[in-house]
Amino acid sequence: MKFRRKKSGYAVIEILLAAAVFVTIGTSIVYLLIDSGYSNLQGRDRVLAANFAQSGLEATRNIRDSGFDKLTIGNHGLALQNGSWAFSGESDIDQSGRFSRQIQISAISADRLLVTSNVNRIAGISRPLNITFSTYLNNWNKTTLLPPSWNTPQIVGIGSTGETTGNRNPFGIFVLGNYAYLVADQPSSTGSEFFIFDISNPQTPTLTGKVLTGKRVYSVFVSGNYAFLTTQAQGSTRPELVVVDISNPATPTIVSRTSFNGNNYAKDIVVVGNYAYITTLNSNSREFIIVNVTDPVHPVTTPVGSLELGSNVNALNINGNYAYLATANDSGEIRIINISNPAVPTLVKTYNNPGLADATEVLFSNDKLFLSTLTNSGTNPNFVILSLNPSDLSIAVIGQTQLAGNINGIALDEAGNQVFTATSLSSQEFVLLDITNQAAPVIKSSLNLIGAAVAINYNGSYAFMAVNDLIQQLFIIGQGQ
Template identity: 30%
Template structure:
């Protein structure tokens, strides 16, 4: 009888099970691999979308910059898309879409010369997950930035300010009256007591601890105020000349300043007194009385200035500052120590308010804080009670300014400035430079100060990057103050 091998049957049965198990295992492995590949493909697709989103957002910011450079007024606040044509970039409807990615440009008005721009790119992944990539920046109307100051956040201990730079001797005949800074070059204007004295100096302040003199120029009559165009490389000065109140000085080479134009105001035989510059418009104040003491002058062509409009205030315009659509004037008129002029239409300057401050002491200098909209005013000394030498005015409504704080000083105050929660007062005294806390108006609380060491008379101030550059009415005519 043949023998039947039971072992052989068992072996064949085990092989079948093993094969089935292997098939299942292989299926699991293939599923895992396929899932992994699917995930990787999804990740690749997601990464590709993210890269395109980043590219679209960056392109969006560059597009808005190009629109800014062409036409600042085209950057209207709101939500937009972007369109590119033969003439360049422009804002379009609420958003624009490319390959399934939606781009939205949001423009927010910060000030007349500042806009915040945000570019959002949104898309949905293949898995149905919404994604968003955002870039934002601040853009400035660089053609029309005020020439007054560059600003910057205060740092260090302003309870104890310090002198940063060494004193420079500008000669026995020179007295500092006004100061402006463009990049790392400071322009110090003043009067000469001798005929040969220079009246505008260029000073290198790339190292504020070690400033040094560069070029200078004699303009003939003395300079009362200076405003520098850092783009076109010209200094516009209010000259103490009755037939040439505005002068244009080429400062392209700080080592060799040269006179480009002397311009006299037709019908005005008073001296140039004060000046501000915004874009291609000069805002000039003269002494008075005259047929007009305030002028808006187009200096697009520097060799051919043109008066656009003017306003009669009644007497000397000691200081001018333009902020937004308004020019703020410090005057010698008793019942209108501060005049506010609407200059939104340069061809039709219009007085919108005249502020009568307490007492009869004239206004010498003023400054509008861009952050708060408060106007800080310095005045001549008055010994009568209730006639403060420093006044703070809310000009959020220029047609109806309101006094919100004041300070009695024991000397005349020629120059004031404000940054953050501090107001800075510059005046002859034991401490020529003083800081006051203005965070709890109407209270103005002494914060800190410094004595220059001699009886200096500060006349003007320019603030930039935590440093104050101060003109002084003496031959050592520059002080540089900071805090550490």
């Protein structure tokens, strides 16, 4: 008779291995849940801290209004005394007991002070958190106001998308009438990427409406009752063009999503008449396409015309029969396309800017081109003014300069002999160039913002900037005293 031996030892080993795997997986899940919770709390706390810091500036302004001599140099806390704000101690704590605030006052002149509101988290999450806001306060009883001037630009208003988690960096901005349209990265599966701000009062821009597209949005162009968005999506089932009905800014609604069966992300867009001109990022496919959008609700999926250029096309500008493209081609940063026949767009001119920096923007005005690029090598320029001969499209340099950082976007005020730039310079994200002498552009003024400026628009009175920041993405710049 044969006897079968029980393999109890193997069963115990299997149980131990299964338990170890279960513990490892369970530990990972718990860690991810804890980390996600910390991230949400961190985002909430940044908003609370920012509000606490801003209220400190407003309280100090109220103290100034009751008497400029009450603003003493040094560090202060704030307290309500008989219904009015007053300085008390060297710092104060919010009602939750989690944030400490200190108001720092320093003298610029006898009648002009710099006020900084600095907030630190002192309880709750162990990760450090600091928010700082600053402003200038004048003694109105003594100060003689000078006419507003771009020599001393100032931040007039600030707006937030309201998104508190995930990727919130903006990519583009378009201003028309009383509204600013801002597009951004995809913050989360439930977060929005398209935002409408009411800017009828530039000092208090108000978020009016927003839309979830489900993908990063690179650019926006508004025509009539529609906003045309270019997205990071690609392929036959992932639309590169999203059209939003904005007839009611409070309830913007997606009316169409269109894919052009290519392999490229759509980058920039301009709509003129019945056509949308779209540029893309290079992926062995066409980088310039023309689409019939006579009916924005049902754009024609087959492009009217297209052109393969072999490099990323980062931006475009349309004027008359020509499209002016800013590209990443090291030997042709500017490409000029004849679009008189939309079915057959034709490359007619290429301009090579010295250096290898990618072009970020090209504007056309009065037979001149204004080019900006990323940080350029050596002494090579990243802002150039070029003459363009309309008869033969010959191009010649008029003037140029180099800023020590990326110029991510430009806006032209040729009547005012100045160009507004959005840059990555750590202390000069807003730079205004004086082009009175176009042969020698010079910095006229600048401002330090809280993050890199990625795009800019100018409406004749104010400059509107899209800025990389987790809390505040819209900055409105105006003339100062």
